[in-house]
Amino acid sequence: MAPLNPLASTALAIALLTTATASPSSVVKDYVTDNYNSTFREPQGILNHPYLVPAGPYDQEWDWDSVFTGLALLPLGSAPYLSGSMKNFFEATNMSTGAVTICLDPSDPHPSCSSDPAANAESGSHAKPLLVQGAWLSASHEGDYDQFLEHRPAMVKLLSYWSTQRVTDTGLYTWHDQMESGADDLVTSPCPSPRSDCWSDEADANSLVAPDLLTFLIREHRAYANFVDAWDGEGGDEAQEHRGQAAEIGRVMVEQLWDEEEGTFRSFNATSGEIIEKDVYNLAFPLFAGPDVLTDTQAQALVDRIFASDMMSAYGVKSTSSNDEGYNNEPTLTPYSNWQGPVWVVANAVITYGLLDHGFVPEARDLAARTAAVLEADILATGTWHECFDSSEGGGGRGLAADGFLSWNTLGYRLADDVEAGENPFAI
Ligand SMILES: *[C@@H]1O[C@H](CO)[C@@H](O)[C@H](O)[C@H]1NC(C)=O
Ligand SMILES: *[C@@H]1O[C@H](CO)[C@@H](O)[C@H](O)[C@H]1NC(C)=O
Numbered sequence: 001m002a003p004l005n006p007l008a009s010t011a012l013a014i015a016l017l018t019t020a021t022a023s024p025s026s027v028v029k030d031y032v033t034d035n036y037n038s039t040f041r042e043p044q045g046i047l048n049h050p051y052l053v054p055a056g057p058y059d060q061e062w063d064w065d066s067v068f069t070g071l072a073l074l075p076l077g078s079a080p081y082l083s084g085s086m087k088n089f090f091e092a093t094n095m096s097t098g099a100v101t102i103c104l105d106p107s108d109p110h111p112s113c114s115s116d117p118a119a120n121a122e123s124g125s126h127a128k129p130l131l132v133q134g135a136w137l138s139a140s141h142e143g144d145y146d147q148f149l150e151h152r153p154a155m156v157k158l159l160s161y162w163s164t165q166r167v168t169d170t171g172l173y174t175w176h177d178q179m180e181s182g183a184d185d186l187v188t189s190p191c192p193s194p195r196s197d198c199w200s201d202e203a204d205a206n207s208l209v210a211p212d213l214l215t216f217l218i219r220e221h222r223a224y225a226n227f228v229d230a231w232d233g234e235g236g237d238e239a240q241e242h243r244g245q246a247a248e249i250g251r252v253m254v255e256q257l258w259d260e261e262e263g264t265f266r267s268f269n270a271t272s273g274e275i276i277e278k279d280v281y282n283l284a285f286p287l288f289a290g291p292d293v294l295t296d297t298q299a300q301a302l303v304d305r306i307f308a309s310d311m312m313s314a315y316g317v318k319s320t321s322s323n324d325e326g327y328n329n330e331p332t333l334t335p336y337s338n339w340q341g342p343v344w345v346v347a348n349a350v351i352t353y354g355l356l357d358h359g360f361v362p363e364a365r366d367l368a369a370r371t372a373a374v375l376e377a378d379i380l381a382t383g384t385w386h387e388c389f390d391s392s393e394g395g396g397g398r399g400l401a402a403d404g405f406l407s408w409n410t411l412g413y414r415l416a417d418d419v420e421a422g423e424n425p426f427a428i
């Protein structure tokens, strides 16, 4: 790849890169090598284990940030921090309810989990179902499953939290609110969270069913079954039961959220019983659910859908379709980060690995190249990274809010190499 002139326009840099190869230039790798350890924290305060923070304005341990950052940085020695992050969540889990907060703070047992420090602590939100899989992937990397044996009761509680508190009578599962999903203000919810005046507990709480949640839950049950096999020996009833639950969630997701006519996954309103007809990034997340969930025809339809021009930008998959009336690229952070259009690396990485898992190698390579390009362009233009990127045609992929953010952007270090090697580090 030709070296880029740092003075070249962002758009030109991106055009050059997307037509070249999927391999990120040394700019992205060097940036990660120089900065990755600012996501590492030693045990302190009420957190007993080493952990990961997203950096930038975020100085707490967060659920999905720690999982994706931990996986991204395994080649750079993050495993103790990833394992430790998951252990901190297990130790913070309420053993009578199974509840645990989205973020952990060394000095505050009831953290606000918002970029707005003035926000209320009590939002009712729970960490995403990613913690057992984060632990499993880290334990596999370290070849040490027994380090999590003492956390087995917390894992069981966390899984039963979802299957008792968040399940609908048709076997779907709900987010408490849009912000809990991590896609703060995504257009699938008219009211994002209890922090907003529009919120009504009765109408809004636990109304959102979405394919990202079901995908994470399928993986979570599989990860727990793998732990049981590793601890107890293969073939036990408990492992079977969780593999069965994973399969059932996959079946229900396809049965109730697959839109055959449009060839896409939909979200669903469990309060009103209505399909939510919004095109957003998570329509392709079921590709990340692992084998035996989608038919080949469904997987191909999802590829066609995300590569359509309203969903795909030069810089990766848009968080919200540019055909949506709410589409915008405002650089917002408080009270909500913007998921109404910008490109988010975490969403693009999930979809890239999902494409790879289903054998869509040229498409995975293409998406990895777009991700590498936008990450490189931000460093060249601003000297740092932001949490999301402008997906509009004239926007040039410019970095939006939260400068100094590292978190899952560090996946840029390995994404393209993983695609070339045919390796999905998230495989369960
Ligand atoms: C990162 O590494 C540098 C150099 O080894 C060290 O001085 C610094 O304390 C580390 N920072 C963290 C947060 O671990
Ligand atoms: C667990 O949750 C229950 C119900 O909300 C609460 O009463 C109890 O204090 C919590 N336990 C801990 C250790 O926080």
Ligand SMILES: *[C@@H]1O[C@H](CO)[C@@H](O)[C@H](O)[C@H]1NC(C)=O
Residues within 6 Å of the ligand: 188, 189, 190, 191, 203, 204, 207, 208, 269, 270, 271, 272, 276
């Ligand atoms: C679900 O529908 C109710 C009205 O029945 C509405 O108040 C709520 O905001 C909707 N939730 C979502 C996620 O669309």
